[in-house]
Amino acid sequence: MAAGATYVSIASTTLGSTASTVTFSSIAGTYTDLVIIVSAMGIVGSGAGANTNFLRFNGDTSSVYSDTRLAAGGSVSSSANTGAGSMNLGNGNEANTDNLIYSPHIYNIMNYSNATTYKTVLANYHDLETTGQRVGAVVGLWRSTSAVTSVTIYTDSSNYRVGSTFSLYGITAA
């Protein structure tokens, strides 16, 4: 394949106003994997803590998502499974003040366009809140053989803060 077409930027969003969801739609099926790089913070009405980030594909809200998570913070580590109508991709920073710590996350959507396998997501997440920092990894599953054509990321906070960024890349195998 031609050099230069392997790892490409597809779309990117920087929030100019708060938003509870971010959606990448009309994703072409021409790549092998997708990578989403997130730098985001949730907003709460009072106090500060951790938000949880969730992902859905193709607008599917049925209970066909599950995930296995691993997290460590200080001397505490944990692991959990969940199954629900969205994929739990771990925690991020949440604040009600002008905190400037936007948590970094990377979501790898493996072999997203094939019509044969369920879709697997590999994620790293980092919760950089001031009192409960943790780092984690997630393997998530969407039990559908449909090609992924849209991705929606949302938070259990009221919104994502202004300045949160969401960037979508495509990786193409030979």
Add this chain to the structure above:
Amino acid sequence: MTPILGIMASQISGHLTPATNYESIATTTLSSSALTITFSSIPQTFKHLQMRWIGRGTLADVSVGQKVNFNSDTGANYSGHLIRGDGTTVYADKGQSATSAAFFGRVAAASSTAGMFGGFIMDILDYTNTNKYKTLRCLGGSDRNGSGEIRFNSNAWLNTAAITSMTFQITDGGNYDTNTQFALYGIKAV
């Protein structure tokens, strides 16, 4: 700025590493099951390698392990450690030493629901450097709707030879199933 490589290579964006510095080398998609998957004659023109794959085993179990050898070396020349979570327990191990391969995460297998595959991203650093033992790290796992495993591995191949081939293999019996796909990429450095 200096790019952060390894698993973080997944973060490469235009201002860090131009797209031309991340190139596809070869891809294998299984149309029939196979015990091993080999990439040979790997070009020596990159700084690092990244393997990205989805896989499933044919063994009648919920999951099976995997390993990789470099340059067909099956001697006791590998070591490694890991941290993993299965949804209930966190487990860490530094117990891999003098092993015959680098062992890492498990793929879903035949007793899991059809369609369930594991996903993995492995970075092999400085693979042409003849002054270093070779190191890799791998993030991967398989979720099986209520059970599963996520694992982070680091492994070393105690050899200074440049890596020219690598062979991935199922460890617990059976083969890699059809539709397993391995994609090898090279990352350049200026």
